[in-house]
Amino acid sequence: MSSKTVMSAMIGFYIAIFFLYLFGPLAVMSVTAFNTPNYPTAYPFEGFTLDWFVKLWNHRAMMEGLRNSIIIGLGVVAVSVPVGLAAAIIMSQIYHRARGTFYLVTVSPVLTPGVIIGISTVIFWKDMMGMTDVTKAWFYKGVILSILGQSSFVAAYALLIIMARLQRFDRAQEEAALDLGASHPQVFWHILLPFLKPALISASVIAFLSSFENYNTTTFAILADKTLVTVLAGEVRQGTTPVLSALAVIIIGMSLLGAIIYEVMKRREEAQAERNKENAKIAERSDLGEAGAAGLK
Amino acid sequence: MSAGVELDHVTVRFGQFTAVDDATLDIKGGEFFSFLGPSGCGKTTILRTVSGFLDPSAGKVRIGGQDMGGIGPNKRPTALIFQNLALFPLMTVADNITYGLRVRGMSKAERMKKAGELLDLIALPGQGDKLVSELSGGQKQRVAIARALAVQPKVLLLDEPLSALDLKLRQHMRTELRAIQQQVGITFIYITHDQGEALTMSDRIAVMSDGVIQQVSDGKNVYDHPDTPFVASFVGENNPFAGKVVSADGDYAAVETPHGVLRGRNDKKLKAGDRAILFVRPESFRLGGGASDATLASETISSAFEGNATHVFLKGATKKDITVTVARHGGHKIPVQGETAAIHYEPAMGVVLPEGKMARE
Amino acid sequence: MSSRLLVFLIPFAVIAIFWVMARSEKKLAHDPTHKSFFERNGMVLGITFIMLVAFWSLFLVVLPYLYMVVESFHPKLPPMQRGGPDDHLTLEQYKSFFFEPMDGSLNTTHMGAFVFTIFTSVVVTAFNFAICYPLAYYMAQAGSLQKVRLIMLALIVPYWVNEILRAFSLRLLLASKGLINQALLGLGLTEKPIDFLALDVGLYVGLSYAYLLVMIFPLYNAIESLDKNQIEAARDLGAPWWKIHRDVVIPYAKPGIASGCTMVFMLAAGSLAAPQFLGGPSTLWFTSIVYDFFFQAFNWPRGAAYAFILLAACIAFVMLMLRLFKVSLGETIK
Numbered sequence: 008m009s010s011k012t013v014m015s016a017m018i019g020f021y022i023a024i025f026f027l028y029l030f031g032p033l034a035v036m037s038v039t040a041f042n043t044p045n046y047p048t049a050y051p052f053e054g055f056t057l058d059w060f061v062k063l064w065n066h067r068a069m070m071e072g073l074r075n076s077i078i079i080g081l082g083v084v085a086v087s088v089p090v091g092l093a094a095a096i097i098m099s100q101i102y103h104r105a106r107g108t109f110y111l112v113t114v115s116p117v118l119t120p121g122v123i124i125g126i127s128t129v130i131f132w133k134d135m136m137g138m139t140d141v142t143k144a145w146f147y148k149g150v151i152l153s154i155l156g157q158s159s160f161v162a163a164y165a166l167l168i169i170m171a172r173l174q175r176f177d178r179a180q181e182e183a184a185l186d187l188g189a190s191h192p193q194v195f196w197h198i199l200l201p202f203l204k205p206a207l208i209s210a211s212v213i214a215f216l217s218s219f220e221n222y223n224t225t226t227f228a229i230l231a232d233k234t235l236v237t238v239l240a241g242e243v244r245q246g247t248t249p250v251l252s253a254l255a256v257i258i259i260g261m262s263l264l265g266a267i268i269y270e271v272m273k274r275r276e277e278a279q280a281e282r283n284k285e286n287a288k289i290a291e292r293s294d295l296g297e298a299g300a301a302g303l304k
Numbered sequence: 305m306s307a308g309v310e311l312d313h314v315t316v317r318f319g320q321f322t323a324v325d326d327a328t329l330d331i332k333g334g335e336f337f338s339f340l341g342p343s344g345c346g347k348t349t350i351l352r353t354v355s356g357f358l359d360p361s362a363g364k365v366r367i368g369g370q371d372m373g374g375i376g377p378n379k380r381p382t383a384l385i386f387q388n389l390a391l392f393p394l395m396t397v398a399d400n401i402t403y404g405l406r407v408r409g410m411s412k413a414e415r416m417k418k419a420g421e422l423l424d425l426i427a428l429p430g431q432g433d434k435l436v437s438e439l440s441g442g443q444k445q446r447v448a449i450a451r452a453l454a455v456q457p458k459v460l461l462l463d464e465p466l467s468a469l470d471l472k473l474r475q476h477m478r479t480e481l482r483a484i485q486q487q488v489g490i491t492f493i494y495i496t497h498d499q500g501e502a503l504t505m506s507d508r509i510a511v512m513s514d515g516v517i518q519q520v521s522d523g524k525n526v527y528d529h530p531d532t533p534f535v536a537s538f539v540g541e542n543n544p545f546a547g548k549v550v551s552a553d554g555d556y557a558a559v560e561t562p563h564g565v566l567r568g569r570n571d572k573k574l575k576a577g578d579r580a581i582l583f584v585r586p587e588s589f590r591l592g593g594g595a596s597d598a599t600l601a602s603e604t605i606s607s608a609f610e611g612n613a614t615h616v617f618l619k620g621a622t623k624k625d626i627t628v629t630v631a632r633h634g635g636h637k638i639p640v641q642g643e644t645a646a647i648h649y650e651p652a653m654g655v656v657l658p659e660g661k662m663a664r665e
Numbered sequence: 666m667s668s669r670l671l672v673f674l675i676p677f678a679v680i681a682i683f684w685v686m687a688r689s690e691k692k693l694a695h696d697p698t699h700k701s702f703f704e705r706n707g708m709v710l711g712i713t714f715i716m717l718v719a720f721w722s723l724f725l726v727v728l729p730y731l732y733m734v735v736e737s738f739h740p741k742l743p744p745m746q747r748g749g750p751d752d753h754l755t756l757e758q759y760k761s762f763f764f765e766p767m768d769g770s771l772n773t774t775h776m777g778a779f780v781f782t783i784f785t786s787v788v789v790t791a792f793n794f795a796i797c798y799p800l801a802y803y804m805a806q807a808g809s810l811q812k813v814r815l816i817m818l819a820l821i822v823p824y825w826v827n828e829i830l831r832a833f834s835l836r837l838l839l840a841s842k843g844l845i846n847q848a849l850l851g852l853g854l855t856e857k858p859i860d861f862l863a864l865d866v867g868l869y870v871g872l873s874y875a876y877l878l879v880m881i882f883p884l885y886n887a888i889e890s891l892d893k894n895q896i897e898a899a900r901d902l903g904a905p906w907w908k909i910h911r912d913v914v915i916p917y918a919k920p921g922i923a924s925g926c927t928m929v930f931m932l933a934a935g936s937l938a939a940p941q942f943l944g945g946p947s948t949l950w951f952t953s954i955v956y957d958f959f960f961q962a963f964n965w966p967r968g969a970a971y972a973f974i975l976l977a978a979c980i981a982f983v984m985l986m987l988r989l990f991k992v993s994l995g996e997t998i999k
Contacts, residue, residue, distance in 0.1 A: 018803060022816075025800055029823050029877070035844055036834035047837055049844055090721045093714035100702055116726055118927065120935020120979070122952045123972045126959065127729035130736050130969065159725035179390035182357060185377045186384045187404035187455055191707035197403075201394045220827030223937045223952075227959065239829040243942050247833065255830045262825035266818045273814070283437040290440035294473065 033259060040252035047249045059253035066250060072238035075150055076219050079234060082154035083161050083218035084211045090158065091165025091210055092203070095173050098166075116160035121223030128156035128228050149232030156228035157218045164217065165210040172206035306333040306490040307368030307381060307458035309354055314363035316349050323349040325515040326363070331493065331508075333368075333458075336485050338494040338502040341512035342538070342663065347495045349515075351461050354493065355384045368458060383452035384461045388468070389444055391436045397447055398423070398432030404455035422450040442473050449484065459491040466501065478504050499539050503527070511535045513661070529571060530655060536583040538663035543589075543626050545582040546659065549574050557656045562621030563600040568654025579659040584649050586615065586629035591636055594648025601646040602626060604639040614638055618645060679719050737970035758970035775954060779974070782951040783982065785865075786933040789872040790926050793880040796873075797925070801884035802914065806893060824878055832871050832942040839867045839943070863945035871939035876932050880925040887921020888914060923992040927983050934979050951975055 039047035043054040309331040316324040324346040339347035352358045356377035365372045398419040426446035503523040510520045519531040530536035547561035557570035602618040617625040639645035703711040839861040846858040940950030958968030
């Protein structure tokens with residue numbers, strides 16, 4: 008056949024291989040979650056069971072880790088999104104000359120190995136808390152240190168996401184609001200923040216997820232506490248059980264659900280935008296028809 | 305309620321660049337006042353200075369007699385209509401219109417009532433729940449006007465608000481804007497590079513070039529009695545004839561041009577020996593010879609038939625052709641290409657001005 | 666301790682400096698459009714923004730790094746003796762990277778691990794670039810909008826599963842009793858199971874797998890902004906496909922390539938999960954050594970010194986590569 012068909016067949020084959028590489032291991036792992044042997048195996052499939060999910064539910068360390076992971080994740084969102092927002096606003100508004108340096112300082116944690124961020128966080132805050140025993144009581148905790156350590160690079164993610172949207176902000180909007188009598192804080196709350204809302208939501212989701220699955224930084228910063236990921240690491244180190252597969256199935260399921268919800272919302276949004284455009288077109292047509300006759304009453 | 309706007313020796317500099325140079329003006333309350341000029345002439349800078357987004361480097365802006373120094377845009381009795389309208393895309397039409405009232409602390413119920421009234425005014429009744437993205441260009445325009453009027457400003461500033469519309473709608477909106485202005489009775493300050501808009505709508509026009517106000521007058525005066533070569537060449541079509549004044553008697557002066565000695569009105573009281581430019585508009589020319597000091601002849605390059613009139617282009621002494629507009633009233637023979645044609649004008653329709661910079665040279 | 670007091674004073678100093686800079690900038694620039702930061706945001710919000718950013722850049726980034734570096738110049742001491750007479754600045758932790766502290770012989774184990782880490786990371790980076798480039802190109806230039814969004818989702822979803830579980834899933838495939846060995850044995854291709862983990866296949870695959878996304882998105886972003894007409898034009902001129910990529914697409918996408926490669930390299934070199942769970946028993950990864958100093962030897966200063974060596978080496982390596990390929994750092998982090 009023509010070289011074009013060969014080409015597109017090759018591309019299709021390539022994409023298939025790529026996604027096999029991506030999903031294959033996860034698919035195999037998912038199968039092991041439903042297989043009866045008490046070491047994870049996909050073949051031979053000896054019998055269907057849901058026991059591993061029950062065992063997961065009763066796995067105390069993992070449940071405790073999960074709770075901590077959620078707390079840390081929310082904490083990281085609470086710290087890094089406002090910080091990222093503030094940094095994006097400062098970067099977009101001032102010091103054009105110093106911007107490069109500022110950028111470097113704030114984005115360097117993204118490139119720094121997570122291990123190093125974890126270590127430096129522990130060393131620094133350990134010394135900080137050495138000052139008084141009062142702070143020691145509540146500050147030098149794995150959960151808090153993990154939030155601080157993770158936020159150092161997650162805030163940079165947030166900065167990049169928010170910055171991308173902020174660059175598309177039309178300053179005339181801000182001026183229009185001011186001109187109508189709004190104060191500067193009102194402009195921020197009424198105009199800028201709603202405009203940034205989609206970016207703030209994505210930044211929050213990304214922040215929570217990257218916190219939730221972080222290992223390198225957390226393994227140091229968590230100290231004696233545990234998160235879901237550090238518990239998992241301990242389990243894998245000790246040998247494996249299908250309980251882990253069961254957990255993976257749940258996470259994969261939730262991810263897929265999230266993806267589907269996202270896709271549906273996106274489609275709905277697009278349909279709405281399409282409808283608005285249609286309406287505008289209709290209005291345009293009647294405008295031209297009326298021009299001259301209609302107008303003010 | 306309206307208020308006048310005074311510019312008192314206002315200068316605005318951006319670093320080395322002077323955007324507005326020593327502008328002094330007195331815009332009366334209730335006036336429809338336009339700033340006309342090519343892009344980059346400083347008219348938008350003036351508008352932004354009046355609205356408070358820019359602080360003048362020198363001089364004062366007074367609104368209703370009150371010095372505006374140190375008063376931010378949100379505290380001034382002005383409202384600005386932006387070139388791109390700057391409607392808030394995430395708010396409904398009603399929320400857009402009443403935003404200024406919201407920040408003034410008006411209750412929601414009262415705001416919605418007010419929104420209804422304003423929507424009636426702009427002929428969009430019952431459309432308050434729509435999103436801005438559902439409106440046509442003309443409707444957006446009206447929403448922007450309603451949003452500005454909602455805060456009951458004493459001065460409405462308009463920054464080329466019609467430039468985004470297509471021609472037909474633009475012409476319609478001229479009438480509409482003028483009608484709104486008469487209805488609300490406040491001062492309108494209008495920025496445009498479109499002389500048609502400025503001439504049809506304004507009570508008075510300030511023509512600007514390179515940060516300097518060239519002339520302030522009503523439309524007819526600006527057209528018939530330009531103060532500077534820039535105004536003469538920017539507003540409407542004009543034929544310049546540069547040369548030296550050979551004699552000046554009373555109201556008239558004769559200029560020695562490459563096309564011979566030609567006479568025109570000497571509004572600027574030039575004296576013999578001064579460098580000058582004589583301007584004669586295309587429609588002031590008549591075909592055929594006339595008085596010797598108001599007649600010239602040149603080779604016909606081309607002509608363009610335009611229905612109600614025909615434009616004839618004669619070879620000029622400079623690169624620019626001489627344009628003659630021949631109104632269609634019968635009896636004229638349009639010269640053909642290559643033919644030498646004589647044209648004349650009433651000396652009262654020629655204007656002699658001191659030499660200076662012209663528009664789009 | 667006075668240094669701690671200093672730490673608390675620094676934020677205030679920063680705000681004060683910021684203030685002065687803002688004032689002077691307003692005075693210096695005669696630009697009337699320039700509203701000062703506080704004018705534009707209002708006092709309360711302006712100060713909040715600055716406090717947040719100061720907290721971040723000082724307490725979460727700069728100061729912890731500084732403390733780590735300082736720590737690495739201290740001897741290993743029990744907590745009681747810290748700040749005591751034996752606490753002095755020393756280079757011994759750095760020396761120990763090159764020479765065994767015990768007998769002064771060359772520390773080949775750690776240096777070897779270091780070289781192995783860097784080398785493996787480079788290989789993984791190159792491999793990821795090779796397999797991600799075609800897909801990124803397809804997404805950016807050839808695919809329809811709907812398809813691209815679907816592919817994006819398909820790419821992201823597996824990464825919501827954390828890296829430990831991903832490593833675990835690879836182990837299920839690659840272990841000596843894993844699915845691949847079962848298949849090979851079943852087909853009679855091999856008589857004895859192949860120990861992929863001991864051969865470091867697991868390590869390579871795991872690292873590559875972990876950082877696919879980090880490579881693909883910068884590539885996609887860079888190629889996406891390339892005007893399709895340029896490729897069309899090159900094709901019309903009769904350029905074969907590989908020349909189009911070599912002469913048009915790759916030079917254009919260079920910042921994205923640099924960005925993707927930098928990220929993958931840095932993350933791979935600093936990774937912990939893949940080497941821990943997929944490395945062979947005799948494989949020694951550099952971050953694992955650092956990990957052990959903290960959790961098994963309790964030698965924090967030496968761990969900090971090693972961490973710093975890793976960081977410095979990685980940065981130096983990246984800078985060298987960027988210089989080599991003539992890309993500026995600013996272009997990279999976008």
